[in-house]
Amino acid sequence: MDEVEAPAVSAGGDEVTAAITTCCVDLLSGNGHKNYCNSRTRNDNTTIYNGCNSTIHCSCDRNRDRIGRSGNSSDSNHLIVILGGYLALPPQRAPHKICQMGLLGWLDNNIIINWTPADNQVKRVSSVTHVDSTSTVVTKMDPAQDPPLLLGEQRSWKREWAALNILFFVNLINYMDRVTIAAVLSKVKNQYGLDDKKSGFLQTAFVISYMIFAPVFGYLGDRYSRKVLMAGGVIFWSITTLLGSLPPENFFLFLALRGLVGIGEASYSTIAPTIIGDMFPEDKRTIALGIFYYAIPIGSGLGYMVGSYIAIWSGKWYWALRITPILGTTATLLILFVLREPPRGEADGGVHISTTSIIEDVKDLAGNMSYIWSTLGFTAATFALGAMSWWAPDFIERAERIRTDDVDLGRISFIFGTITCVGGATGITLAVYLSKALRERFNRIDPVICAAGLICGVPLIMSAVLLENTAPLATWFLFFIGLTLLSLNWSVVPDMLLYTVLPTRRGTASAIQILISHMFGDAASPYIVGAISDARSTDMTNHEEYFIALRNAMLLPCVILAVGGCVFIFNIFTILRDKKRCQRQLQAGRTSPFTSPCPSASSSNSDPDRSSVPSLNGQPAVGDLWQDTSTLMANHPTA
Incomplete structure (x- = not known):
C-alpha cells in the first residue's frame, strides 16, 4: 500500500500534527487478551493498514470489545491509534487510507489526543463537525469534559x-x-x-x-x-x-x-x-x-x-x-x-x-x-x-x-x-x-x-x-x-x-x-x-x-x-488561579504523560525508548518512530 503525506488536523485554527505510536490499545483489558499492533502474534484477525506517515490503523474482530459496541465475526470495530489515544470507527467502515477521510463522518462524540509541536501542549479534541479528503475540522474540548474511562472504553x-x-x-x-x-x-x-x-x-x-x-x-x-x-x-x-x-x-x-x-x-x-x-x-x-x-x-x-x-x-x-x-x-x-x-x-x-x-x-x-x-x-x-x-x-x-x-x-x-x-x-x-x-x-x-x-x-x-x-x-x-x-x-x-x-x-x-x-x-x-x-x-x-x-x-x-x-x-x-494552574499541569503532563499504556508484546529485550512516546520536554522523534512502524509493517503479512 502506498504511503501518502499525513493530513493536517485543524483545531481552532492551530495546525496539529499527530505523532505516531506503535502500540495498539488492548480492547479487552483485564480479560486476558493483550494483542497489540506491534505484536507478531495474531489470533484475533487484527489488520494493520499503512495509511499516512503519522498513523497506524487497527481493526479487531471481537464478540464484545471495550468500546461498548457488540458485534460478530463480520462486525468489526476499527481504531485509529494516535499517541496512545485513538478514534473508534463504526463497524464495517474501516478506511484503508487515513487520507481518504470521507468515512470519518461517523466519528461524532469520539475522542482523540493530539500532540501540538508549536507549543508543546496536549490538546484533546472532540465533536467532529466536518470531514473531507484532506482535513478534519474539530472543536477543542476541555480536558475535564467527558474523556474515556480507559483507552478503548466509553463511559458507562x-x-x-x-x-x-x-x-x-x-x-x-x-x-x-x-x-x-x-x-x-x-x-x-x-x-x-x-x-x-x-x-x-x-x-x-x-x-x-x-x-x-x-x-x-x-x-x-x-x-x-x-x-x-x-x-x-x-x-x-x-x-x-x-x-x-x-x-x-x-x-x-x-x-x-x-x-x-x-x-x-x-x-x-x-x-x-x-x-x-x-x-x-x-x-x-x-x-x-x-x-x-x-x-x-x-x-x-x-x-x-x-x-x-x-x-x-x-x-x-x-x-x-x-x-x-x-x-x-x-x-x-x-x-x-x-x-x-x-x-x-x-x-x-x-x-x-x-x-x-x-x-x-x-x-x-x-x-x-x-x-x-x-x-x-x-x-x-x-x-x-x-x-x-x-x-x-x-x-x-x-x-x-x-x-x-x-x-x-x-x-x-x-x-x-x-x-x-x-x-x-x-x-x-x-x-x-x-x-x-x-x-x-x-x-x-x-x-x-x-x-x-x-x-x-x-x-x-x-x-x-x-x-x-x-x-x-x-x-x-x-x-x-x-x-x-x-x-x-x-x-x-x-x-x-x-x-x-x-x-x-x-x-x-x-x-x-x-x-x-x-x-x-x-x-x-x-x-x-x-x-x-x-x-x-x-x-x-x-x-x-x-x-x-x-x-x-x-x-x-x-x-x-x-x-x-x-x-x-x-x-x-486565589481559587481561579489555582484551578488554572492544575489544568495546565494536567495538560502539560508534568511527569511524562505520553508513556505508552501498553508495552511491546514482542521481545522482552526491546529498546524501552521505542515503546513509548518521548516526554514533551523535547521534540518527539517522529522519524525514528515511523522507522519502527515501517519495519513492523514490512514484517507483517497483511501490510
Whole structure:
C-alpha cells in the first residue's frame, strides 16, 4: 500500500500534527487478551493498514470489545491509534487510507489526543463537525469534559452512578456510627460516672486516631488499590464497633475501642472522594459529590434516631452500637465485588501522570493557597459542627430538666436527628445548585458559598443557644436554619480540592486536609467545650447551673465560625488561579504523560525508548518512530 503525506488536523485554527505510536490499545483489558499492533502474534484477525506517515490503523474482530459496541465475526470495530489515544470507527467502515477521510463522518462524540509541536501542549479534541479528503475540522474540548474511562472504553454512566450509590451507603453508616454515642451520651455518662470533660474526650479519642491515620491512608491511596484499603478499613471499624458494644467495666478500655474505630473510618473517608473525582468529570462531579455528602446529615440524623430508639427498646445503651457493624459487613462485600476502581486521573485525562514523592506532593500543596484557605475555613466549620453534633442533644436535655423531670430522650434525639437530616440535605442541595448554576457566570462562586454559609450561620446558631431555655420552639427552628447554612460547605470544599489538586496528589491532599481540620476542629472542640462547661459548673444536681455552664461554653463555636467565614473570603481571590494552574499541569503532563499504556508484546529485550512516546520536554522523534512502524509493517503479512 502506498504511503501518502499525513493530513493536517485543524483545531481552532492551530495546525496539529499527530505523532505516531506503535502500540495498539488492548480492547479487552483485564480479560486476558493483550494483542497489540506491534505484536507478531495474531489470533484475533487484527489488520494493520499503512495509511499516512503519522498513523497506524487497527481493526479487531471481537464478540464484545471495550468500546461498548457488540458485534460478530463480520462486525468489526476499527481504531485509529494516535499517541496512545485513538478514534473508534463504526463497524464495517474501516478506511484503508487515513487520507481518504470521507468515512470519518461517523466519528461524532469520539475522542482523540493530539500532540501540538508549536507549543508543546496536549490538546484533546472532540465533536467532529466536518470531514473531507484532506482535513478534519474539530472543536477543542476541555480536558475535564467527558474523556474515556480507559483507552478503548466509553463511559458507562449507569455503572458510575451505581458505584456512587455504594460509596454513599458506606458513608451513611460511617456517620451513623460517629454520632450513635452522642445519641445516648447521658446513659454512657451515668454508667461510667463521667463529667463533661471526660465524656467529650470520647469523641476526641475517636477523632485523634482518625486524623493520625488519615495521612497514612492518603499516601497509600495514591499508590495502591483503593478498593482493598477501603474494604479493609470498613471491616476493621465494624469489628471494633461491635467489640465496643460489649461494654467493659473499664472506661479506658471502651475509650481505646472508640479510638480504634477512628482508624478504620480514616481509610474510607480519605479515599472515597478521590474515587469520585476519578469517576466523574467536572461538569458531573459537583452533583456526584453532593449526593455522596448527603450521607453526612442523613447518616448523622439516623444515628441520633436509631441509636436512641434502639437504646430505649433494648433498655441497654450499648445495643445502639450493634447496628452499623452488620451494615458494615454488607458494605465491605459491595466494595470488593461490585465497586469499580477507576484509574487515577481518569476523568481529567491524567491517567498517564506518574505519582511523585510525598515530599514533592507536600511542597506542591504548600504552594496551593486555595487548598490552604479552604482547609483552614473547613477546620473552623468542623470545630463548630463537631461541638454542636456532640453536645446539642445533651444541651437540650439539660434545658428540658429545668422545666420538667419527665424528659423524653428519644423525642429529643428524634427531633434533632430530623433537623440534622433535613437541614443538612437542604444545605448540600442548595450548595450544589448554586455552584452549578452560577459557576459559568461567576467562576469564584464556590468559596463565596462557603463564606456566606458560615458568616450567616453565626447569629442563627448563637440565638438558638441563647434562647433554648426561654423559647424552645424558636431554638429548634434556628438550629434548622443554622445547620442548613453550615452544610453548604460539605460538598463544595471537596469539589474545590478536586479541581485545584492533581489526581495523583488528591489522596494526600485529602488526608492532610482531614488531619488539620480534625486536629484543630472536631478532635478538640467536644473536649474544649466540655472542659469550659466543667469549669463553670460546680454542682451537677443544680439543673439550671448545669445548663448555663454548657450554654456559655457552646458560644465558643460561634466565634470560630465567624473566623472561618473570613478565611473563605481570602479563598475567593486565589481559587481561579489555582484551578488554572492544575489544568495546565494536567495538560502539560508534568511527569511524562505520553508513556505508552501498553508495552511491546514482542521481545522482552526491546529498546524501552521505542515503546513509548518521548516526554514533551523535547521534540518527539517522529522519524525514528515511523522507522519502527515501517519495519513492523514490512514484517507483517497483511501490510
